[in-house]
Amino acid sequence: MELVVFSLLNGVLYGLLLFMLSSGLTLIFSMMGVLNFAHASLFMLGAYLAYQIGRYTGFWPGLVLAPLIVGLLGAAIERWGLRTVHRFGHVAELLFTFGLALLIEEVVQLIWGRAPVPYTVPSSLDFAAFTLFGTTYPAYKVFMVLISIGMFGLLGLVLTKTRIGLIIQAALTHPDMVAALGHNVPRVFMLVFGVGSALAGLAGVIGGFALVTSPTMARTLGPIVFVVIVVGGLGSLTGAFVASLLIGIVQTFAVAIDFSLIDLLARFGVTVTRADTFYDLWRIKLAQLAPVLPYFMLVLMLIMRPRGLMGTRET
Amino acid sequence: MTASALELQAVHKSFGATAIIRGVDMSVGRGERHALIGPNGAGKSTLFHLITGRFPLSSGAVRLNGEDVTGLAPFEIYRRKLARSFQITNIFPRMSVYENLRCAVLWSLGHGYSFLRLIDRMPDVNERAQAVLERIGLAARRDVPAGLLAYAEQRALEIGLAIAGEPEIILLDEPTAGMSHSETEHAVELIRRVSEGRTLLIVEHDMAVVFGLADRISVLVYGEIIASDAPEKIRANRAVQEAYLGTVPA
Amino acid sequence: MSEVALKTRAARTRAPVWLRAAVPWALAVLIILALPQLMTTSFGRTLLIEMGIAIVFAVAYNMLLGETGMLSFGHAIYFGLGGYAAVHVLRFIAAGLLLPVALLPLVGGLGGLVFGLLFGYLSTRRAGTAFAMITLGLMELVVALALIFDHLFGGEEGISGNRTSGPELFGITFGSQLHVYYLVAVWMLVSLALMRAFTRTPVGRLCNAVRDNPERVQFLGYDPSRIRLIAFAGSSFFAGVAGGLFAVNYELMAINSLGAERSALVLLMAYIGGIGSFLGPILGAVLVTFLQVALSDYTQAWLLYLGLFFVLVTLFAPNGLIGLVLMHGPIARAGLLHRLAAAYALALVPALLLAAGLIALVEINYRLAIRPELGPAMKLFGVAFDAKSATAWIVSFLLVGAGLLGLRAVAPRVAARWGETLEVARA
Ligand SMILES: Nc1ncnc2c1ncn2[C@@H]1O[C@H](COP(=O)(O)OP(=O)(O)O)[C@@H](O)[C@H]1O
Numbered sequence: 001m002e003l004v005v006f007s008l009l010n011g012v013l014y015g016l017l018l019f020m021l022s023s024g025l026t027l028i029f030s031m032m033g034v035l036n037f038a039h040a041s042l043f044m045l046g047a048y049l050a051y052q053i054g055r056y057t058g059f060w061p062g063l064v065l066a067p068l069i070v071g072l073l074g075a076a077i078e079r080w081g082l083r084t085v086h087r088f089g090h091v092a093e094l095l096f097t098f099g100l101a102l103l104i105e106e107v108v109q110l111i112w113g114r115a116p117v118p119y120t121v122p123s124s125l126d127f128a129a130f131t132l133f134g135t136t137y138p139a140y141k142v143f144m145v146l147i148s149i150g151m152f153g154l155l156g157l158v159l160t161k162t163r164i165g166l167i168i169q170a171a172l173t174h175p176d177m178v179a180a181l182g183h184n185v186p187r188v189f190m191l192v193f194g195v196g197s198a199l200a201g202l203a204g205v206i207g208g209f210a211l212v213t214s215p216t217m218a219r220t221l222g223p224i225v226f227v228v229i230v231v232g233g234l235g236s237l238t239g240a241f242v243a244s245l246l247i248g249i250v251q252t253f254a255v256a257i258d259f260s261l262i263d264l265l266a267r268f269g270v271t272v273t274r275a276d277t278f279y280d281l282w283r284i285k286l287a288q289l290a291p292v293l294p295y296f297m298l299v300l301m302l303i304m305r306p307r308g309l310m311g312t313r314e315t
Numbered sequence: 316m317t318a319s320a321l322e323l324q325a326v327h328k329s330f331g332a333t334a335i336i337r338g339v340d341m342s343v344g345r346g347e348r349h350a351l352i353g354p355n356g357a358g359k360s361t362l363f364h365l366i367t368g369r370f371p372l373s374s375g376a377v378r379l380n381g382e383d384v385t386g387l388a389p390f391e392i393y394r395r396k397l398a399r400s401f402q403i404t405n406i407f408p409r410m411s412v413y414e415n416l417r418c419a420v421l422w423s424l425g426h427g428y429s430f431l432r433l434i435d436r437m438p439d440v441n442e443r444a445q446a447v448l449e450r451i452g453l454a455a456r457r458d459v460p461a462g463l464l465a466y467a468e469q470r471a472l473e474i475g476l477a478i479a480g481e482p483e484i485i486l487l488d489e490p491t492a493g494m495s496h497s498e499t500e501h502a503v504e505l506i507r508r509v510s511e512g513r514t515l516l517i518v519e520h521d522m523a524v525v526f527g528l529a530d531r532i533s534v535l536v537y538g539e540i541i542a543s544d545a546p547e548k549i550r551a552n553r554a555v556q557e558a559y560l561g562t563v564p565a
Numbered sequence: 566m567s568e569v570a571l572k573t574r575a576a577r578t579r580a581p582v583w584l585r586a587a588v589p590w591a592l593a594v595l596i597i598l599a600l601p602q603l604m605t606t607s608f609g610r611t612l613l614i615e616m617g618i619a620i621v622f623a624v625a626y627n628m629l630l631g632e633t634g635m636l637s638f639g640h641a642i643y644f645g646l647g648g649y650a651a652v653h654v655l656r657f658i659a660a661g662l663l664l665p666v667a668l669l670p671l672v673g674g675l676g677g678l679v680f681g682l683l684f685g686y687l688s689t690r691r692a693g694t695a696f697a698m699i700t701l702g703l704m705e706l707v708v709a710l711a712l713i714f715d716h717l718f719g720g721e722e723g724i725s726g727n728r729t730s731g732p733e734l735f736g737i738t739f740g741s742q743l744h745v746y747y748l749v750a751v752w753m754l755v756s757l758a759l760m761r762a763f764t765r766t767p768v769g770r771l772c773n774a775v776r777d778n779p780e781r782v783q784f785l786g787y788d789p790s791r792i793r794l795i796a797f798a799g800s801s802f803f804a805g806v807a808g809g810l811f812a813v814n815y816e817l818m819a820i821n822s823l824g825a826e827r828s829a830l831v832l833l834m835a836y837i838g839g840i841g842s843f844l845g846p847i848l849g850a851v852l853v854t855f856l857q858v859a860l861s862d863y864t865q866a867w868l869l870y871l872g873l874f875f876v877l878v879t880l881f882a883p884n885g886l887i888g889l890v891l892m893h894g895p896i897a898r899a900g901l902l903h904r905l906a907a908a909y910a911l912a913l914v915p916a917l918l919l920a921a922g923l924i925a926l927v928e929i930n931y932r933l934a935i936r937p938e939l940g941p942a943m944k945l946f947g948v949a950f951d952a953k954s955a956t957a958w959i960v961s962f963l964l965v966g967a968g969l970l971g972l973r974a975v976a977p978r979v980a981a982r983w984g985e986t987l988e989v990a991r992a
């Protein structure tokens with residue numbers, strides 16, 4: 001029971017983190033038709049910047065400054081990069097952001113080195129928020145949940161209550177119509193890209209202390225986020241939300257369950273030895289499989305519903 | 316009773332809440348040249364998309380030579396010898412005109428998904444593509460990337476792609492739109508020739524073309540066929556005149 | 566004129582066409598025969614072998630990206646799984662299986678083909694961005710599974726074999742590096758010829774059609790996802806051939822050979838060279854392999870330079886390096902290249918300044934962040950300096966700034982000159 005509750009809590013937390021990334025990605029994709037391959041790299045930059053700023057000022061200013069800087073960087077990438085590549089088509093755009101992802105990873109190594117940096121929970125958040133079944137739940141995780149929910153609330157408000165939000169919403173349902181709306185489309189694009197990037201940066205700030213802040217974090221998390229949006233259905237925010245939580249929870253549960261087919265067979269009195277042909281298969285623990293599960297879900301989804309959970313768009 | 320070449324039965328199509336095609340029954344006889352006319356936004360192109368499998372129907376049925384083809388993919392419908400052109404030019408821009416046409420003749424010559432023979436060594440493919448090339452008057456532009464053609468030339472290629480496979484039923488969506496007077500005459504001549512002995516369904520705005528070409532005319536207004544008859548009867552039809560032909564001198 | 570005379574004349578006028586097609590291949594054979602005579606060191610020949618393997622892989626990759634418009638982020642799995650198939654068969658050969666080692670690349674190809682069909686069946690149902698993301702996911706899946714099944718994949722150390730263990734055939738034992746070189750050369754030529762021929766089959770042309778306008782293909786009787794699947798399978802086959810060659814050359818396959826890095830590298834090779842022509846990926850493979858081998862000796866940062874170069878190509882040369890070369894075709898044919906020389910020389914100055922500044926910044930940072938144990942004293946472009954000194958940083962930034970400003974100033978002039986010259990050439 002304890003295991004279930006805590007896994008669920010952690011799963012939701014991980015899912016929210018995934019959604020912070022996949023929502024920005026989806027927004028950008030729906031508006032501009034570009035899948036920003038460097039999105040996870042911006043997430044990583046958020047974590048590193050928060051760490052760096054935090055060394056001078058403490059955690060709290062970094063919480064605001066880091067996403068801001070990442071957002072500005074995103075806007076600059078749109079203004080001086082994507083806008084140029086746009087005329088060469090979507091493949092070129094995707095490749096450009098792919099190149100950026102490579103570059104950012106290298107630059108991060110260049111500045112902060114190859115080893116992880118000690119980006120840790122600030123002392124002001126380093127206490128137990130509550131105790132359940134005799135186990136404590138750390139405050140910073142509660143804080144992460146609050147921040148992400150707060151972010152979604154704010155995003156929802158912007159989307160439904162402001163003019164620019166309405167334009168973006170229109171673009172989500174009728175992607176071809178943005179240009180026809182007569183708004184300054186390049187500016188809207190720059191803004192959306194900047195805000196999407198800032199969201200990734202914010203996710204990085206709070207994700208950084210739950211994960212390990214190292215140059216490979218983008219490479220590890222990136223593919224999972226892309227799987228989330230394909231499983232959810234490319235271009236669908238709701239789909240991304242459901243898929244984020246699904247993958248977050250499933251993966252967290254798998255990690256928590258230390259169980260293999262050998263154990264299962266043992267229950268029925270069958271013992272397997274190393275000599276057995278399929279020993280590799282039997283001895284796999286579910287926890288070991290956890291990193292693979294999102295990709296299994298991708299394969300399953302492709303077999304059963306190639307468009308994804310809530311996908312409507314073909315490409 | 317012999318089945319008509321193409322038959323629509325209570326065809327409906329809605330995009331979201333808006334009904335665009337609202338119960339179309341229509342039949343095109345074998346060997347008939349049939350024109351579909353109607354004001355802009357009436358749903359003519361949408362109807363073409365429904366017939367050719369580009370959009371799924373909301374309800375109703377489409378039959379080709381008596382066979383129900385509702386819900387089939389576009390390529391499956393094409394294989395039943397129905398080919399079409401598009402109102403908005405829909406070609407292969409980076410490939411040469413000749414390659415465009417070679418791709419368009421492959422299936423009908425039975426080459427399927429062949430990757431063990433060189434296309435240059437397929438005399439039937441090359442002869443047919445060359446013949447179509449000459450027919451649509453683009454022989455001099457054979458090796459030009461299709462995307463670089465002038466507008467009227469692209470329209471000609473668009474027709475070429477539709478007729479290259481020698482289908483039994485040809486659907487042309489505003490083939491002459493945007494053409495000059497002489498280009499239109501040229502195109503109509505071409506359409507007349509290639510539709511010889513075949514079934515033709517054509518959407519056209521130029522009434523001179525329509526009345527000169529068609530054996531039968533159907534009028535689509537707001538997603539409904541309000542009349543389907545011989546040209547002279549259509550000309551005399553009051554409802555049609557009110558809804559649509561009012562602007563055209565009888 | 567008699568009919569016979571007419572026919573022979575027709576034959577005579579056709580002969581040059583046939584010849585013209587054969588000339589590049591003859592040239593390629595000559596180069597392949599000459600190269601090992603020019604590069605006699607083991608290092609040089611290793612480089613040549615690696616280039617040959619990379620060429621096969623990059624051209625195979627371009628069957629997808631350039632020919633069919635499919636962007637794969639995980640194509641190394643077919644290279645790697647093909648290589649693993651080859652290395653396992655090599656171990657069977659050592660155990661007595663009667664198969665010439667020279668046929669191992671075919672084993673690799675079949676391995677690539679099997680997995681290409683399997684994963685292609687899943688991924689080619691989608692196109693465009695979704696397809697690209699799926700290839701990424703499948704690659705992660707394969708890598709993760711490979712790590713779990715270390716009986717088959719040998720974990721980080723990999724699985725090794727011995728290429729000299731096979732039956733001796735015509736005195737070829739693969740004990741010498743030169744044998745491996747010729748093996749790679751033959752397989753490369755055969756693969757290139759086959760891939761070239763594939764583009765000229767009906768399906769090859771339909772691949773281009775699917776790239777240009779997948780929807781329209783449906784209205785010509787073809788299922789675009791079927792065509793994508795065929796292209797995918799073919800590409801995976803030749804990727805597997807490259808993997809098989811790799812296995813013979815290194816006698817070792819490890820998990821890094823099917824992961825993200827190699828997948829990214831082949832994408833970079835093809836795109837930097839130019840995906841719009843058959844020669845592009847070949848050029849890219851040669852260049853990137855050379856940089857990889859040559860630069861990685863001098864600097865730790867070669868991936869950074871490569872990434873930067875790639876981003877520049879996506880920004881300014883969407884047709885790759887070969888595109889830049891071909892762009893000069895009309896001008897060269899008109900014999901006007903010299904008219905561009907001055908303008909290019911002018912642009913070269915700020916470009917070099919910029920490059921020097923960037924390189925200085927990168928190298929200084931690498932020294933400080935990654936190799937601090939070497940101390941701050943370093944040498945670059947023959948200049949010795951202290952990496953921690955303010956001067957080094959200021960000079961670097963000044964170089965970058967001057968380069969950027971200079972490029973901005975001369976770019977319009979170069980472009981204008983280019984336009985003029987092209988106009989003259991056309992006239
Ligand atoms: N994919 C679509 N989604 C929503 N509405 C559409 C779509 N395609 C067409 N329509 C609408 O259907 C109506 C009929 O369009 P169309 O068939 O192109 O008319 P026509 O060819 O007769 O001019 C138009 O009002 C158009 O806006």
Ligand SMILES: [Mg+2]
Binds near residue numbers: 359361
């Ligand atoms: Mg229309």
